[in-house]
Amino acid sequence: MKRKLISLVVSIFIIGSFFPAVNASASKSQLRMDTSRYIVTVTSQKDINNIKSSIPQAGVKVLNNGQAIVYSNQISKNTLNKGLSKIRGVKDVRSPVKMSIDGFSRRTASNSPRNLEWDISDVEADKAWSNIDQGETVKIAVVDTGVDYNNLLLKGKIDVDDGYNFITNTSNAMDDNGHGTGVTGIITTNSTLNGTGLLGIDGNLDVQIIPVKVLDSTGSGDSDIIAEGIQYAADKGADIINLSFGGKGSSPEIDSAIKYATSKGSFVVTAAGNDNADVKDYSPASNPDAFTVSALNMHNTKSYYSNYGYNVQGAAPGDNILSIELNNTYYFMTGTSMSTPIVSAVAAMVKSVNPALNSSQIDQILDESTDSIMTSGKNIYYGYGKINALKAVETAIKANNQ
Template sequence: MKKSIIAIVMTVSLSANAMVTMGATPIKNNLTNKANRAVINISSASDIKDIKNKIPEVDIKMLKGGQAVVYSNKISETQLLNKLSKLKNVKKVKKPDTISVVKPTDKVEIKTNSRYSYNRSSIINYRSYEYDLIRTEAYKAWSMVKQQKQIKVAVVDTGVDYNHPALKGKIDLANAYNFVSNNKNVMDDQGHGTHVSGIITTNTKDNYGLMGITGQLNVQILPVKVLDSNGSGDSDIIAQGITYAVDKGADIINMSFGGEGTSPEINNAIQYAVQKGVIVVAAAGNDNTDCSTFTPASLDNVLTVSALSMSDRKSSYSNYGNAVELSAPGDMILSTYPNGRYAFMSGTSMATPVVTGIAAIVKAQNPTLTAAQIEKILEKSSVDLGVKGKDKYYGYGKVDAYKALNSMVTLGTSSTKKTSSVTKSVIKK
C-alpha cells in the first residue's frame, strides 16, 4: 500500500556501530507517504533504541497498541522489510495497508460563479436543493439548541479548500495538519474532503447560500489530510491522523474512507479515540456488499452509516450488514467543492457527514454527554425503515436531528428545556 547519491567521502561507509561510537549525527528521515515504511509490533520503547542501533538508516514513530512505523528515505522498502524481519525483538512486520476515500458514485458540478452573488435576480438558491436538511429534520432542530461550547469535528480525509467562501471562518487552520506531506498545508487537492466538510457546516447566514447540517451553530472543522490527490492513503498515515485529531481536541471524527480487510493500526487509533470520549463516524462503503470485512466500517465502537436514496430506501450502491448502525441521505447531496465551486455527489461518503453533523448538534446541546450516550440517542430517535427494529440495510433507521433533541428532553439528558420555537422560514418543504 512504496515506492543514491554516490558519496566520495570515505567516512560514509563506516559501520553502524562505528557511527554510534563516534557520535555521528543521526540520520533524519521525513515521514511522508512517499517514505519507505513498515508497521511493526514491539514490546517496549527500549526496542526502538535497539532497532536504531542495528538499522541506523531508519527512524521510528510509535503508534497506538504497541505498534510503531519504521521509515526510511535512505534504503529501499525491500531492504527495510528484510532487515526488520531479522531482528528478534520485532514481533511482526507488515507493509501499511492501502485505504481510499469511498468514491462517490455520481458527481455533478454546478456551473456558476465561484462566489456568492447577492443579486437576487441571478443567484442560485442552494438551499432549495438541500433535501437532506429536510429529510433529517435538521432545520427544525437548530432553534432548539442553546449551545454551551464550540464543537470541533475532525474530517480525516483529503484536506479542505479553506479559501472556499462558504467555509471561511469554519476551519481550524491553527491545528490542521497534512500527514501525507508532513506539513501544515491541508489544501484539498482531490475534492472529497471539501465536499464532506460543507455537508457538516458552512458560514452561510441567509436563505440562499448553502447551509450545512449544523446550521449556524458554532461548529469548526479540523482538517487532517491523510489521503493524497488520488484519494488514497496508507493505514499507518491514517492511524497517525486519527490520533492527532484526538490529541487536538476533536469531539467527533468523520471517516468517509474505507478498504477491505483489517488494519490493526487504524483499529488501535480508533479505540484510543473512543477511550478519550470521541465519537467516530464511518462510511459503510459503496460496493453494495456486506461491510463486515471493511475497515473502518466493521470496527468496534464505530458509528457506521449506510446511504439512503431520495425516497428513503437503501441506495443501490450502499454497503450493508450487521455493522451498520444508522442510515442517512446520500444521493445527490449538494455541498462545497474546491476552488469555490459546488457539486452534487452521491455515496456513503456523503451520508456519513450528515450523521456526523447531527451528532454535533446533540453534542452542542449537551457537551457533557459521552460518545456512547450520543450514539444511543441517535439510534433511539432514528426513523425506523425496512423491517421493524435494527436491520442490515438501515441499522436502527434514518437519523433525525429534531427527534434526537426531543428524546434528550424525554430522557433528561438535555442541558436546557425544549424551546417551542422552530425555524420554519429557513426552509420550505
C-alpha cells in the first residue's frame, strides 16, 4: 500500500480548517437510509450555510475532504435536487452508490467440529497463538449487517455499548441478515482453545467487536450511510475496520471515510468482490488506503468467483469457511466476505504484539510475511501472497525488538 503521508497530512489540515470535527451523533435523530438525500462537494463553511439558508427543510451532515450529505425528511428527493442546483459553490450533486454482499453464499452445517475449520490451520493461526503476549484489547469494527450479540458463542466478545445502527439511527446494532454475525464468528468467538465449540482465527486473543450496522436485512446499503459508519468506527477507536461488501463504481465519500479512518490509526480491510472482475471498477476494493483481499480455495489457488487486480494486497481462504449466524446456527460460508475477516483477525494479532503500530506498519508486516503464490512479489490475483498468521506475528515481534 502506498500512502503519501505528507499530502495526507496537508489535505487533512486544509479540510479541517473549513469544517468541524466529525461527529456521528449530529444526524442520528434525522438521517436514515430512507431519507431523501444527495451527496455534494463543498469547499467551505459558507457553502454549508448557503445550503441551510436556501433549503431550510434540509440538514447537512459533513463527512470528510469536502464531502457532505444534504438530507430532508420533509421534501422529496426531486425537490431537494432542484434546490441544490440553484446554489452556487455546491458541486458534484450525486446519489449514493449501492453496496451489497452480492455473490456471498452459505449452506447450513450440522455441527461444528473443529477439524472443519480448515482456514485456521491453512493460515497457521493456531501456530501463532502461543507466540502472542498481549497487553491491550484489540478493537475490531465489523461494518456490516450488524452482529447477533445474543449468540451464545459471541457473549462477552461484542462491544454493544459502542455499536450503532445507521440504517435506523438507533443504538441497537442487532443483525437481521446473518452476514455480519458470520464475519464476526470467523474473527473471534468465546470458545476456549481446549473446548469443542467454534473457534475464530484469533483464538483466545482479547478482541472486542464493535458492531456497526450500515447494511439492511437484504445485505444492501448506500455509500453515504456506509461512509458515516466507517467514520464512526474510527472515532470509536477501532484498531481494525472490516468491510466485507462492495459495489460497482466509485464512491468519493467512502474513499474519504477510509482516508479519515487510516489517519486516525485504523487499519482498513476490504473484500475484493465476487464477480471474477478487476477491482478497479469496484468500491471500496479499489481504494489504495485499504488492504484488499482476494479469495483462495482449498487448493491454494484463486477461487473462481474472486475479483482480482492491481489493488489486491493479499489473499486468504474464502471457500466453505465454517462460522455462525442467527439463532446459534452454524454455516459454511463462501466469498471474499469470508477472506476479509481472516485478514482482519491476523492484523489484530499483529496489533496485539505491538499496540503502537500504525496502519502503514501493519500493512508492511502483512506484505512481508505472506506465502508467495504463483510468483514471487506482487501479482494481480494474490497480491503479495497468502496471509500467514505465524509469519506475521513473528515479523511483528522482530520489528518490536529492533
